[in-house]
Amino acid sequence: MTSSFFLDGKEIPFKEGQTVLQAAMGAGQYIPHLCWRPELEPHSSCRLCIVIISGKPFSSCTQPAMEGQKVECNTPKLNAMRRAVTQLLFVEGNHYCPSCEESGNCKLQATAYHVGMQDSHFPHQFPIRERDSSHPRVNLDRDRCIRCETCVRASRELDGKNVFAIHGRGIKSRLAVNSPTSLLKDSGISPDDMAVKLCPTGALTVKRVGFEWPIGQRIYDKESLATIELREYANQEAVHG
């Protein structure tokens, strides 16, 4: 017996143990997210995937799907809040899209377009953050880090390395590297690590390939974020069930 719930009135089937976000993505309904990855433990920190169930907000990446549940997702109020949360991420760091080699391949940028962000709205914080270019192949630019901990989880769960962690607290928290010198060059990082590949921004990049593809021919130049994410999720499901 298959169960189903209702996402903005549309019936979504789900399997036992699936979250609202997984079931929605599986049914071709994109819900914005930045810290969630199908292959990683959900983290529930970016807060873009918030939905309303029985009048209360829940992160759909961690909320188990339940039979008959009515889930509000694509509402003007929630979309405005998602836009505001994205704006917060932009003003927290130093994101100079026009000069960033990830422009066009950046999920943060693509999300900003998806949620209809036209300006940063909030006062820029202009933080001073350390850059780590010590490694010959991998660059860590903390200015572009959105604290989603994708690399932390990917390094631990997929690469089996524990290269990254978060240090500090609150607005002062930052991405830290596990090495005797705290520098990437003395860590176990490799450019092939999923931690590097899955970074949704330009915080972790592989050196010397930044402009392999000209702007205009990059990932999110050709197709929308939602289309790509839904296809990737379907492929993932097809492989891993």
Add this chain to the structure above:
Amino acid sequence: MYSATATPVPDFLDLIPPERRSDPHALLQILIQIQHAYHHVPQEAAKRLAAEMGIPLVRVQGLLSFYSFLSPQPQGEYVIHFSDNITDQMFGNRELVALMCQRLDVNLGETRKDGRVSVHFTSCTGMCDQGPAALVNYLPVTNLDRERIERIADLVNAQIPLKDWPAEFFVVKSQIRRSDVVFRKPIEPGAGIRASLERGGAFLPEWAEDLAPSDARRHHLERGGAETLKEIYHSDLRGRGGAGFKTGIKWESVRDAKAGDHYVLCNADEGEPGTFKDRVLLTDYADMVFEGMTICGHVVGSKIGILYLRQEYWYMKEHLENVLNSRREAALLGKGILGTDLDFDIELQFGAGAYICGMETAMIKSIEGRRGIPRRRWPLPVHQGYLRCPTVVNNVETFAAATVISAKGGAWFAHNGTGQSTGTKLFCVSGDCERPGIYEYPWGVSVHEVLRDCGALDAQGVQVGGPSGTMINTQEFDRSACFEDLVGTGTLMIFGPQRDMFEVVKNFALFFQHESCGLCTPCRLGTTLLANYVRKFEQGCGSPVDLEELRNISGLMKTMAHCGLGQTANHHITESIEKFPAIWANRMKTTEFVPAFDLDRALEEARGLTGRNDSEAHLAPVEA
């Protein structure tokens, strides 16, 4: 307690048993020991612990940078932390800190060049009814005034060991001003457990059917706490930590949850500024708290309880260990409770300075030796809590109430209070009143009645439930403290007519910015933006647009933040805008928006160049 010692760190670590040294769950507790002995955690200690525990060094460093009382950099032999709650501030802590720094010739937040002393601010230390207060080497010093500061500075400069300081500096009073039915006649140690055992009520949940007949958990369930659970249900007891979840449901969920060991955790991370009831309960009624945990263990089939105490209450360690020992001697704790085959024991664990650890799931992480970051909502701690096992987490006061309910019955307890808030509640009263301290009232007492009893009839405002609670003005003093109306931790901070409520708002805004864990976007950024806007108003540069922005950010945090901290860290903003509008209006350049230039006048030049003067060339309509 570990005294400052010349023992090199590696030798010091040798004193810790190897099985503990290699257990990552003990990481935070060991770091606290090192911090106390060396006034910092040296890099070599961090490296050795990481190696022995088989964890990345970056994880050890992660704790050092998360908990306020841990420090990778050397602190002075005397580390002084001034409590910086609004009540401390109202009674002059800023002047006292300045005096202390001047007398010691040290900058705030720094260590003196000779390594003798460091002076810091810290969040509320729970001494609000006897502030201004500070911690000297993690021991509370209360009732600070200029004279006491000067004496402390002299003692530090003369390098007098703390044990030779005047004992009166360290006196912490309980100041119970009013007792009601629960605390007027405390329950004798053991009475609650005896009642629970006599009541009986065997109940073996499915998960326990496979347990060996000798398993202590099986004994608990077979000896039955089922009848006591019914009494908890009858009492309609709700959690005293602020959220008000029904205790009976929580206990039953844990009892019936599958999986192996069950745990009973007591949350004594009393971090909500203005709150100090747990401190008083653990000082004067520790037996009732420990007994409540034991009864809970009996009901849910657990043999291990942990009391998580905030670092600010480190001074209570010896006292609490003594109480635990006397309970063990009286067969109220340990193996074979009261001659039965029931086992239950309680250990103490300490926090290290993080308000967020008062949050149930953050506390669990902290007890597991991790950074106190709130977990995701599912699975709930009753199913997967401490070490992913079913776990009861209750507040100190809730466990004390459970003891009373077991001894006297649920109906007796429920006789007091209101429909949805049964029993009595301890209220922490501080600020501008004649008699600050602890007051026990049945739920439903009006703010006005408390103000009358504590001598604060000229109050202009009260913060109920701490900074995350509700700010009320004189119009609302007839509101009552209960889950139907003003909920929270039972904290009343009173502000007299002479106070500037904006200072209250600013203190709270900076507190939340400091205590946000940083996990989720809305709270990490929201608390910072709110604090920045408050500073803007402080400089007299606010505008109505900024007020609108403060409301918007608050709304965003309320809906989008991950946990209760972020969802409530904006209450002081929205409520002060509504209830004390003048404090904001007084700090605006103007109450009307006036742009820096006149756009229509700027178009005049363009009109001249193009020779146009029709209505389309004007912003404002013009007469034809």
